[in-house]
Amino acid sequence: MDRLQSMKIFACVVDSGGFSAAADQLGLSQAQVTRHVAALESDLGLRLLERTTRRMHLTEIGEAYLDRCRRILALVEEADTMGEAHRGEPRGVLRLTSSVSFARAHLAPAIAEYMQLFPETGFDLILSDRTLNMVDEGIDLAFRITHAVDPGLVARPLAPCRVVVCASPGYIERNGRPERPEDLRHHDCLSHSYFKRSIWPFRGAGGEQSIAVRTRVAGDVDFLHALACAGAGVAHLPSYLVGDDIRAGVLVPLLEEYEMPSPSVYAVYPSRHYLLPKVRSFLDYFAERVGDPPHWDRGWSDSAPQ
Numbered sequence: 001m002d003r004l005q006s007m008k009i010f011a012c013v014v015d016s017g018g019f020s021a022a023a024d025q026l027g028l029s030q031a032q033v034t035r036h037v038a039a040l041e042s043d044l045g046l047r048l049l050e051r052t053t054r055r056m057h058l059t060e061i062g063e064a065y066l067d068r069c070r071r072i073l074a075l076v077e078e079a080d081t082m083g084e085a086h087r088g089e090p091r092g093v094l095r096l097t098s099s100v101s102f103a104r105a106h107l108a109p110a111i112a113e114y115m116q117l118f119p120e121t122g123f124d125l126i127l128s129d130r131t132l133n134m135v136d137e138g139i140d141l142a143f144r145i146t147h148a149v150d151p152g153l154v155a156r157p158l159a160p161c162r163v164v165v166c167a168s169p170g171y172i173e174r175n176g177r178p179e180r181p182e183d184l185r186h187h188d189c190l191s192h193s194y195f196k197r198s199i200w201p202f203r204g205a206g207g208e209q210s211i212a213v214r215t216r217v218a219g220d221v222d223f224l225h226a227l228a229c230a231g232a233g234v235a236h237l238p239s240y241l242v243g244d245d246i247r248a249g250v251l252v253p254l255l256e257e258y259e260m261p262s263p264s265v266y267a268v269y270p271s272r273h274y275l276l277p278k279v280r281s282f283l284d285y286f287a288e289r290v291g292d293p294p295h296w297d298r299g300w301s302d303s304a305p306q
Helices: 003-016 019-026 030-044 060-081 100-117 169-175 181-186 221-229 239-248 277-290
Strands: 049-051 056-058 092-098 121-127 141-146 153-160 163-167 189-192 199-204 207-212 215-219 234-238 264-270
Touching: 003 019, 003 030, 003 060, 019 030, 030 060, 056 060, 092 100, 092 277, 100 121, 100 141, 100 221, 100 239, 100 277, 141 277, 153 277, 163 239, 181 199, 181 207, 189 221, 215 221, 221 234, 221 239, 234 239, 264 277
Parallel strands: 092 121, 092 141, 189 215, 189 234
Antiparallel strands: 049 056, 141 264, 153 264, 163 234, 199 207
16 A cells, blocks of 8 residues: 555544544545555554544554654655745645634634635644644644744744733723722732733833732633623733724723733744745735734834834
8 A cells, every 4th residue: 555645544543533534534435544554553563553442542652653654744745845836826734723812813814815815725723722742733833922932843933912901991980090010909800810810920110020919700811801891800911812902992901101021922833944835825924914013013002103
């Protein structure tokens, strides 16, 4: 059998969670998929998958072999698509990962526009607030909001991601406007579950300080965003999520003389000597769309042109 095809089928079985799902995805019969995986195991003289009638999982050697399969398949894809840069339009499926909130706010409209420009491209997205292993998951490009990127990966900074303390006009009318970070001790605060829920760090003219706030609700960023817009309390949220709300008057930025530690938005991809044209094309398109300064900060941020 074609060894590369068998490797591709083996990876698909793992990614899709089973032989039947892989067969549907690849347009093959389940018997064909089974034969390809069995041929790999026979050639290696090793068991790659342990399977019963109810479940399937990789053996230890299967995990190591899968990692190498992904690397080989990626190199083959590179070789097959090197001519795209000279032929014109990009083509193929891009496997991306991003946090849920950033994907909804910015990747979704960008992808919709990009696919109209390049009809031979498609996208496979993994939305997760966890940091996924790009090689293990076969990911072409990741959008990460962080203070530091894994040194084993290539990272292109796209934009700062300011953290904005904000609340709705209704909340401010009922509860008053905090003028100093210490005032937050007397407000209903909405805190991100992944960070220290009751300690908010600030930096101002007087230096750095950490304020113990009264957290009324802790949750993920999308939920806190909805709560803040509904007037439930004071939240600290990424500017990429609240820029439109601030411009529309739905949310009001607070404590603007102070800063909270802010990460950056990075486009991250595995370290390769040759970046696939479809990846480079979308990355360049998205970076231009974001702009400098990023479009979500324009019209209200002191750091962006008015």
